Amino acid sequence: MTATARIHPSDPARPAPAAPASDTVAGYHAFTLGQFSFARDEYFVTVTWPAKGHRQSHTMSADAFLRALMRDVAWNFFYGLVNFDAVFGTRNLYGRVEIFAGRYNEAIHGAGLSYVEAFDSTDAMARFKEILADWVNAGFDPFAAPAETENSPFGEKNGNNLAAIDRFRIATKRMTGLPGDSPLRSDADGFPVNRAFADVDQGEPEIEVEPGFEGEVHAFNLFKYLSRSDVTWNPSVTSVCGRSLFCPTTEEYILPIIHGNDRVEWFLQLSDEITWEVADRETGRPRSRLTMKAGDVAAMPADIRHQGFSKKRAMLLVWENATADLPQRYERGELKPWPVDF
Ligand SMILES: [Fe+2]
Helix, strand or coil, X not given: CCCCCCECCCCCCCCCCCCCCCCXXXXXXXXXXXXXXXXXXXXXXXXXXXXXXXXXXXXXXXXXXXXXXXXXXXXXXXXXXXXXXXXXXXXXXXXXXXXXXXXXXXXXXXXXXXXXXXXXXXXXXXXXXXXXXXXXXXXXXXXXCHHHCCCCCCCCCCCCCHHHHCCCCCCCCCECCCCCCCCCCXXXXXXXXXXXXXXXXXXXXXXXXXCCCCCCCCCXXXXXXXXXXXXXCCCCCCEEECCEEEEEEEEEEXXXXXXXXXXXXXXXXXXXXXXXXXXXXXXXXXXXXXXXXXXXXXXXXXXXXXXXXXXXXXXXXXXXXXXXXHXXXXXXXXCCCCCXXX
């Protein structure tokens, strides 16, 4: 392993350089962020970065890039690593963010051709949002399952879909459905039952509260709530208990990112089936392949990356531990990367 080619921490006081507005391909603007450049054409996105005195480049399919970028923006860089693929991605430093190319790819990094640059999160987020706004065509929803959005990520620039890319991760203070907290979903609010969950019971639990405990007791039908999710691979918080977050989500097709954990996370498979490919977080070497069926529970260790595959829309409960210093404690080796010994 060699060191990353160069690290240029950007000056937090200086905003990211403006994108050259005149530089367009097929109607799409090209963008820069620090030493990275981003361009898209009818089919592909090409990212370039400096290494060994030259520019290295990497190309991804435009739809895959936009689906990954959508999650990174909506999740505010999420926990740990968001690998767009085996080469490009982001690492959340919580307030700062590293954007990397090849850093977690054993061959590229080993050849000294990787590159990492750190940014103020708000600067990087602003540029990523500009890219999404310019590169997502009318009709293409990068949050939707491929079977539920128009096949318009490709071709020359054709309008935009700002409404679709404005959806962000739902923030819940205590529990979904409580007064003043994140809302439940209904037909009237534009959340019909998804075609894959037509058989899900739509009843709500009856809540009988002792006098004096009104506002303290709450329940809702989580299966009903998830049956009405209009997006895929987008965990949203439905309950908060201390630092324990329940983040259920519905999954169909392929998780558009390869998530590199910086802490343990638990998966509870609530319905149907998801297959996970699990690899070493640092190198990408395969570690395991896991098929989860309804009722299965798994812990994803803190030193892995994972990507899910779901042939039919499935319900998954992701259980996250939001304790602030967990990534540092794992990095210092204070905690084992797995949560339990048998
Ligand atoms: Fe994950």
